[in-house]
Amino acid sequence: MKLDVLRPGWDQLQEEGIVNAEGARLFRSDGSSLLDAAGQFGVNAIGFGRKDIADVIAETIWKRSHLSPTLQCPERIALAEVLKQKWLHPNLDRVHFVNSGSEANEAAIRLARHYHYLRGKRTKWKIISREYSYHGTTMGALSMTTNAFRRKGLEPYLAEMPVVPSCYCAEGESENSVNKALDALRATIESHGADSIAAMIVEPIGASSSGATASPPEYWQEVEELCRQHDILLISDEVVTGFGRTGSRMGYDQAGFVPDIISMAKGLTGGYGALGAVSGRGEIFEVLEAGGLPLFYHTLGGNPPACAAAFENLKVIEEENLLDRVDDMGSRLGELLRPLRFQKGVKDVRGVGMLWAVEVEPLPGLDIKPSALIVKKGIEKGVFYWPGGVSEDHNIICFAPPFTVSEEDLIRMVVVLEDVISELYL
Numbered sequence: 249m250k251l252d253v254l255r256p257g258w259d260q261l262q263e264e265g266i267v268n269a270e271g272a273r274l275f276r277s278d279g280s281s282l283l284d285a286a287g288q289f290g291v292n293a294i295g296f297g298r299k300d301i302a303d304v305i306a307e308t309i310w311k312r313s314h315l316s317p318t319l320q321c322p323e324r325i326a327l328a329e330v331l332k333q334k335w336l337h338p339n340l341d342r343v344h345f346v347n348s349g350s351e352a353n354e355a356a357i358r359l360a361r362h363y364h365y366l367r368g369k370r371t372k373w374k375i376i377s378r379e380y381s382y383h384g385t386t387m388g389a390l391s392m393t394t395n396a397f398r399r400k401g402l403e404p405y406l407a408e409m410p411v412v413p414s415c416y417c418a419e420g421e422s423e424n425s426v427n428k429a430l431d432a433l434r435a436t437i438e439s440h441g442a443d444s445i446a447a448m449i450v451e452p453i454g455a456s457s458s459g460a461t462a463s464p465p466e467y468w469q470e471v472e473e474l475c476r477q478h479d480i481l482l483i484s485d486e487v488v489t490g491f492g493r494t495g496s497r498m499g500y501d502q503a504g505f506v507p508d509i510i511s512m513a514k515g516l517t518g519g520y521g522a523l524g525a526v527s528g529r530g531e532i533f534e535v536l537e538a539g540g541l542p543l544f545y546h547t548l549g550g551n552p553p554a555c556a557a558a559f560e561n562l563k564v565i566e567e568e569n570l571l572d573r574v575d576d577m578g579s580r581l582g583e584l585l586r587p588l589r590f591q592k593g594v595k596d597v598r599g600v601g602m603l604w605a606v607e608v609e610p611l612p613g614l615d616i617k618p619s620a621l622i623v624k625k626g627i628e629k630g631v632f633y634w635p636g637g638v639s640e641d642h643n644i645i646c647f648a649p650p651f652t653v654s655e656e657d658l659i660r661m662v663v664v665l666e667d668v669i670s671e672l673y674l
């Protein structure tokens with residue numbers, strides 16, 4: 249039986265798949281290997297193959313396997329505590345565990361909507377989202393997603409949400425872009441009416457749809473202020489940017505704002521378990537509790553072995569000082585990638601911490617997108633790149649390697665990309 253719909257360019261990997269993984273390397277059954285330049289896109293932080301984590305997970309499966317998400321257990325309690333003590337802004341003092349990033353964003357929608365609804369503000373339901381965004385594959389999260397490729401054909405199921413421009417500033421354009429983006433946000437709030445808007449969702453640094461785009465602090469300060477003025481909750485989607493990926497603990501720390509609600513997944517367990525989470529200001533959760541509306545219920549949400557995996561993953565990040573390593577190796581990755589800007593076919597190179605993107609020019613006359621072709625060629629040369637971009641412009645190669653990646657492996661990832669690009673853009 250075929251497993252899934254094939255992604256263009258990945259077919260060569262599907263026959264036997266990956267049988268083993270170690271550090272930043274994926275192994276096939278014939279012993280050949282691929283470097284994983286994107287850590288399964290922002291999932292793997294501490295590297296593959298940590299046997300000690302697998303042992304803790306096995307012990308938890310043996311002792312408790314799964315318990316209903318409404319029951320407490322040591323793994324959930326310990327993880328919630330470490331999030332509060334070490335990772336999240338003090339305002340974010342409640343957490344609810346789910347299974348994935350999409351579910352975390354669904355839960356964020358519910359939190360925002362029920363918070364207003366139960367306070368008698370029943371017309372507030374819309375969620376402002378930004379251009380070039382992706383928030384998940386479920387219909388609520390997809391309604392807030394502007395990446396047209398991800399929405400294609402599903403539009404009848406999706407709620408109409410207000411969309412504002414994102415604010416990526418190319419060098420020297422900062423003030424102009426910030427003003428334009430903020431004017432558009434003000435106009436959107438005014439035209440829809442603040443009394444119809446429950447929340448605004450943002451990726452603090454763009455993930456694969458926009459490719460590591462950052463906005464200046466003055467933009468974020470004003471976004472935060474406008475949301476507060478209009479009783480609009482600010483949701484930060486930290487599915488990719490959370491847990492050190494950008495060099496700060498959370499993406500909102502890096503960007504310079506404080507959200508009301510955040511969604512998390514990927515780097516939370518580093519791939520050692522399937523877990524997502526939503527966190528928010530205590531007051532928001534208290535309104536839901538007082539109103540008797542339970543937040544969300546997924547039978548397998550907050551799976552104890554996955555919570556144990558997350559706890560251990562975060563412990564490794566702390567104990568091995570991996571945030572410092574993100575700073576060091578992230579700067580090195582930037583140094584290696586920036587010269588590609590001057591290569592034929594390359595439009596832009598940008599990034600922060602261990603989240604980088606190389607944007608290439610379209611390749612006219614081919615029925616495969618540039619990113620898919622680069623992924624295909626990369627696999628042939630032993631590096632697995634992650635394709636990004638939106639819709640017709642699927643022209644971004646994303647870098648998000650494990651924080652533990654060696655300099656030698658980083659060099660190889662960049663050299664092979666340079667090579668592939670020079671073969672394609674003659």
Ligand SMILES: Cc1ncc(COP(=O)(O)O)c(C=O)c1O
Nearest residue numbers: 348349350382383384455487513
């Ligand atoms: C920014 C962002 N939010 C949400 C999601 C959805 O997460 P998941 O695939 O775990 O459902 C993704 C997935 O790539 C993402 O990049």
